[in-house]
Amino acid sequence: MKLMPFNFEPLDEESYFISNIAGFSSFVNLKQLESIIDFGQTFNPELDRLLENKLFISAPSSVNTAIASLASALGKRVTIGLEFKPIFMIVPTLRCDHSCKYCQVSRASINASGFDLDKKLIPKIIDTIALLSTPPYKLELQGGEPLLRFDLVELIYQLAEEKLGGDSIEMVIATSLSLVSDEIIDWARSRNVVFSVSLDGNQLVHDKNRIHPSGNAYQLAINGIKKIQSQLGMHRISTVTTVTDELIKNPLSLLDTHKALGLLDLFVRPVSPYGFATTRSSVNYSMQEYMQFYAQLWDGIKQYRAQGLPFVEHSAAIHIKKLFVPGFSSYADLKSPSGVVLNCVLFNYDGHVYGSDESRMLQKVNPQLDFSAGTVGEISFADSDYYKNLTSASFNFLHPGCENCAFLPFCGSDPCQNISMQGEPIGDKSLSTFCEYHKSMFKFLVNKYNTSADDKSLIEDWIHA
Amino acid sequence: MDKISLSKSNYSEWVIRNSLYWLTSVTNWQLSDSDSFWTISLKENNDQVVSQLHRLLNDYKLREIIANKTQRITDSIAVNVLTSIDSRLKSQ
Amino acid sequence: MPEVLRNDLFERAAGESKLSGFYVLRKCQPLIPGFLPQVIVYENSSTVINPETPALINSELFRAIEDGDIANINPNGKIRVILSRRANHNTLLLTERCDNRCQFCSQPPKDGDDSWLLEQAILAICAFNLDGEIGLSGGEPLLYRDDFIRLLDTTIEHAPRTRLHILTNGRAFADLSFTKSVAQRTEHLSMSFGIPLYAANSAVHDKLVGAEGAFNETVKGIINAGNSGINIELRFIPTSENAQELPFVAEYANRVFTNINQISVMNMEPMGWARKNWDELYLHPLEYPLILEYAAKITRQNSTPLYLFNYPLCQLPEHLHELSVQSISDWKNYYPEECSSCSMKSQCGGFFASAKGKFLQSPQRYI
Ligand code: SF4
Ligand code: SF4
Ligand code: SF4
Numbered sequence: 001m002k003l004m005p006f007n008f009e010p011l012d013e014e015s016y017f018i019s020n021i022a023g024f025s026s027f028v029n030l031k032q033l034e035s036i037i038d039f040g041q042t043f044n045p046e047l048d049r050l051l052e053n054k055l056f057i058s059a060p061s062s063v064n065t066a067i068a069s070l071a072s073a074l075g076k077r078v079t080i081g082l083e084f085k086p087i088f089m090i091v092p093t094l095r096c097d098h099s100c101k102y103c104q105v106s107r108a109s110i111n112a113s114g115f116d117l118d119k120k121l122i123p124k125i126i127d128t129i130a131l132l133s134t135p136p137y138k139l140e141l142q143g144g145e146p147l148l149r150f151d152l153v154e155l156i157y158q159l160a161e162e163k164l165g166g167d168s169i170e171m172v173i174a175t176s177l178s179l180v181s182d183e184i185i186d187w188a189r190s191r192n193v194v195f196s197v198s199l200d201g202n203q204l205v206h207d208k209n210r211i212h213p214s215g216n217a218y219q220l221a222i223n224g225i226k227k228i229q230s231q232l233g234m235h236r237i238s239t240v241t242t243v244t245d246e247l248i249k250n251p252l253s254l255l256d257t258h259k260a261l262g263l264l265d266l267f268v269r270p271v272s273p274y275g276f277a278t279t280r281s282s283v284n285y286s287m288q289e290y291m292q293f294y295a296q297l298w299d300g301i302k303q304y305r306a307q308g309l310p311f312v313e314h315s316a317a318i319h320i321k322k323l324f325v326p327g328f329s330s331y332a333d334l335k336s337p338s339g340v341v342l343n344c345v346l347f348n349y350d351g352h353v354y355g356s357d358e359s360r361m362l363q364k365v366n367p368q369l370d371f372s373a374g375t376v377g378e379i380s381f382a383d384s385d386y387y388k389n390l391t392s393a394s395f396n397f398l399h400p401g402c403e404n405c406a407f408l409p410f411c412g413s414d415p416c417q418n419i420s421m422q423g424e425p426i427g428d429k430s431l432s433t434f435c436e437y438h439k440s441m442f443k444f445l446v447n448k449y450n451t452s453a454d455d456k457s458l459i460e461d462w463i464h465a
Numbered sequence: 466m467d468k469i470s471l472s473k474s475n476y477s478e479w480v481i482r483n484s485l486y487w488l489t490s491v492t493n494w495q496l497s498d499s500d501s502f503w504t505i506s507l508k509e510n511n512d513q514v515v516s517q518l519h520r521l522l523n524d525y526k527l528r529e530i531i532a533n534k535t536q537r538i539t540d541s542i543a544v545n546v547l548t549s550i551d552s553r554l555k556s557q
Numbered sequence: 558m559p560e561v562l563r564n565d566l567f568e569r570a571a572g573e574s575k576l577s578g579f580y581v582l583r584k585c586q587p588l589i590p591g592f593l594p595q596v597i598v599y600e601n602s603s604t605v606i607n608p609e610t611p612a613l614i615n616s617e618l619f620r621a622i623e624d625g626d627i628a629n630i631n632p633n634g635k636i637r638v639i640l641s642r643r644a645n646h647n648t649l650l651l652t653e654r655c656d657n658r659c660q661f662c663s664q665p666p667k668d669g670d671d672s673w674l675l676e677q678a679i680l681a682i683c684a685f686n687l688d689g690e691i692g693l694s695g696g697e698p699l700l701y702r703d704d705f706i707r708l709l710d711t712t713i714e715h716a717p718r719t720r721l722h723i724l725t726n727g728r729a730f731a732d733l734s735f736t737k738s739v740a741q742r743t744e745h746l747s748m749s750f751g752i753p754l755y756a757a758n759s760a761v762h763d764k765l766v767g768a769e770g771a772f773n774e775t776v777k778g779i780i781n782a783g784n785s786g787i788n789i790e791l792r793f794i795p796t797s798e799n800a801q802e803l804p805f806v807a808e809y810a811n812r813v814f815t816n817i818n819q820i821s822v823m824n825m826e827p828m829g830w831a832r833k834n835w836d837e838l839y840l841h842p843l844e845y846p847l848i849l850e851y852a853a854k855i856t857r858q859n860s861t862p863l864y865l866f867n868y869p870l871c872q873l874p875e876h877l878h879e880l881s882v883q884s885i886s887d888w889k890n891y892y893p894e895e896c897s898s899c900s901m902k903s904q905c906g907g908f909f910a911s912a913k914g915k916f917l918q919s920p921q922r923y924i
Contacts, residue, residue: 008524024808024812037530053802063538068780070542072780074542401487
């Protein structure tokens with residue numbers, strides 16, 4: 001048998017995860033790995049057949065077919081990755097009634113002026129969206145706190161409905177829920193609107209970092225969640241959890257908080273290393289500690305599932321889909337080429353347009369440079385050196401460090417993070433938090449998949465989550 | 466700083482440099498070489514770091530063999546990909 | 558004659574004129590000269606209007622056809638309706654030659670020049686001028702490369718609403734320039750190609766299709782065709798030799814191939830060589846439900862659907878019923894005695910008409 005190119009990653013002393021550019025993967029032990037490399041086979045007929053079927057080795061007479069197949073698979077991945085399927089983010093205001101410690105975008109204080117979107121720009125924004133994409137259109141309202149300007153939210157929806165069609169828009173409002181009134185609920189009832197709220201844990205954990213002048217950020221969020229659930233339905237609200245030093249110590253509290261609310265979907269992630277977050281005292285944990293936290297959370301989820309509560313943690317689900325679902329590339333933050341521009345277009349309150357939320361953060365931290373692609377009505381991503389470099393620098397199979405990594409076909413690249421942390425878009429992977437986080441998650445998941453039947457079946461469930 | 470010496474006939478520059486690339490997250494290091502030896506100076510030199518380095522070296526030696534044995538194949542895959550993306554874009 | 562749902566075979570009455578070849582069957586006047594000679598079918602002799610024109614008097618045939626159906630009348634007087642507006646499937650045989658020798662081939666290939674079949678098929682397609690699908694099969698229908706292209710061009714010119722479904726082993730598409738010339742025609746004519754791949758490795762595939770090198774050409778062919786924008790239905794027949802390969806083929810299809818519209822898993826039909834090799838190859842579906850399930854799981858994660866064809870429902874675990882398509886052509890399927898009291902009969906495709914004796918696994922009806 002002929003050896004075909006592949007990558008491997010050690011999981012523990014004995015087991016290796018192997019993958020190739022087509023995205024096929026499997027597990028072997030060290031002896032088998034060495035035998036494949038030396039002889040092009042393991043001498044275990046069943047395993048050799050599997051390795052041949054997955055293009056790790058090839059019959060001598062089929063080498064050209066294997067080459068054509070690997071190439072076709074890689075080409076397919078790149079073409080799918082290059083499809084332009086953006087989420088449109090709109091920032092109606094940068095003002096916020098909270099002042100969370102790790103707030104990524106920074107924010108403007110509630111009474112500040114000059115931080116709201118000009119009404120007159122909204123029709124142009126909607127026109128631009130119509131021009132750039134096809135239905136269904138995904139709109140995401142970000143802040144600040146979008147509900148501070150509910151009038152703008154209404155107007156955006158109304159114009160989008162008129163121009164794009166009510167059935168072809170889906171709107172997500174990212175909010176802390178402190179301001180959900182009956183008026184807002186009534187408005188949302190007959191519209192394609194869902195709410196996304198940050199929920200970092202129980203009251204203690206949440207209020208430690210999410211600061212509302214009332215001192216009651218948690219209670220406000222909970223009240224809002226219950227209100228939406230009872231009046232609009234369970235599926236109209238989802239949560240996002242940013243892991244802080246407080247939560248790290250008590251992973252199960254997060255599950256209890258969600259369980260009490262009847263919420264079985266979690267979206268858990270470490271604090272983003274952008275701009276402001278890491279300079280604050282709320283994150284002192286290492287990635288290793290994060291993964292210990294995650295392992296405990298995982299076990300907690302498993303226990304609840306055994307009791308009939310099918311929790312799903314969507315960060316892991318995304319990694320799992322990347323591993324096992326060929327062609328899954330709809331998650332902007334974990335893809336190569338990166339999701340910048342291709343998967344996200346952001347209209348900022350000041351009329352500037354960015355190719356990602358992260359670009360807007362970079363702008364905030366580096367005001368002397370221009371990270372935008374112009375202003376509404378006059379956008380060009382192609383004319384911007386920043387976006388040209390970003391996209392071309394985000395093909396991870398060309399990155400040093402990634403080219404030999406077994407998670408390469410499933411991983412992504414985050415050029416914005418690399419610029420923010422390391423000053424250039426490719427970055428040194430050995431120092432990159434992006435790499436450290438995603439590699440840890442992939443390793444954690446494939447190791448679970450390989451070592452326990454229980455975990456394997458959980459992982460297979462989440463493929464469909 | 467403690468030093469580790471490795472024979473150049475056993476370890477290519479590619480293997481050394483790639484292994485050290487990933488050692489950066491564990492400790493600081495410096496690399497120097499003579500005619501027949503690589504010398505790695507490690508800022509932190511404990512068992513864990515050294516065994517990590519050796520594991521990296523072994524893994525990269527295996528990767529080097531794969532790369533050498535499959536170089537020609539990798540090249541023709543690259544040519545094939547470009548043709549296949551081309552024809553796919555044209556057919557759309 | 559098995560009791561199939563729709564009969565397509567008739568006898569010419571003894572005294573009738575010695576017509577033979579392809580004919581357009583007409584039920585009314587006037588005859589307009591076209592691609593094929595025409596013959597009027599009368600219900601009985603009293604309805605004959607014009608004794609001058611070629612005619613068949615056959616009430617059974619009269620009731621079975623629509624005006625404009627196409628029949629092949631052989632020299633012994635057997636009339637086969639080959640293209641019928643009432644049928645759920647219409648298929649034309651383009652050649653009996655093939656470069657594979659599949660162990661379960663239902664139409665065992667023959668050698669020798671039979672290019673006249675393709676010529677007749679071109680005329681039949683144009684004369685039939687259907688707004689619907691016609692299947693083309695073989696043998697290997699792409700064997701006569703340029704003639705096949707001519708078939709496409711003539712169809713585009715004279716029967717452009719026809720949708721063609723071509724059953725091929727795909728080896729011809731390994732030739733990129735041939736693939737390109739087919740791909741160019743897809744702009745003007747709707748067509749899709751059913752291509753079987755029996756394993757993701759050459760050893761198993763080549764053994765089953767009885768031809769060394771077939772795997773290489775078929776895989777390259779599928780890659781070429783898919784990347785050129787040609788629609789493909791990937792086919793798989795589980796046998797005792799290759800059932801366990803199905804999940805690999807499914808993953809291969811999703812990672813490597815493009816433009817696969819669906820994966821069709823087909824129960825083996827006891828016809829031709831499959832009859833001869835039945836004992837070595839046949840695997841009862843209940844011996845591989847896990848494989849079907851796993852393959853379906855792989856494809857469900859992706860956008861390529863997987864369907865099961867030709868499976869009597871009682872041979873599938875219930876949760877796989879939703880993947881089963883009631884598919885057997887209406888002139889090919891039948892229901893044994895036991896089925897008449899089965900509650901699933903209306904959703905079930907039953908058995909191949911050819912499944913008799915040892916080829917029939919006893920139906921386990923649902924009461
Ligand atoms: S970023 Fe890290 S985990 Fe991802 S492919 Fe590159 S080296 Fe691997
Ligand atoms: S089943 Fe095989 S041998 Fe028979 S016609 Fe098809 S490809 Fe040829
Ligand atoms: S008994 Fe007959 S009708 Fe019923 S499921 Fe079986 S084959 Fe189908």
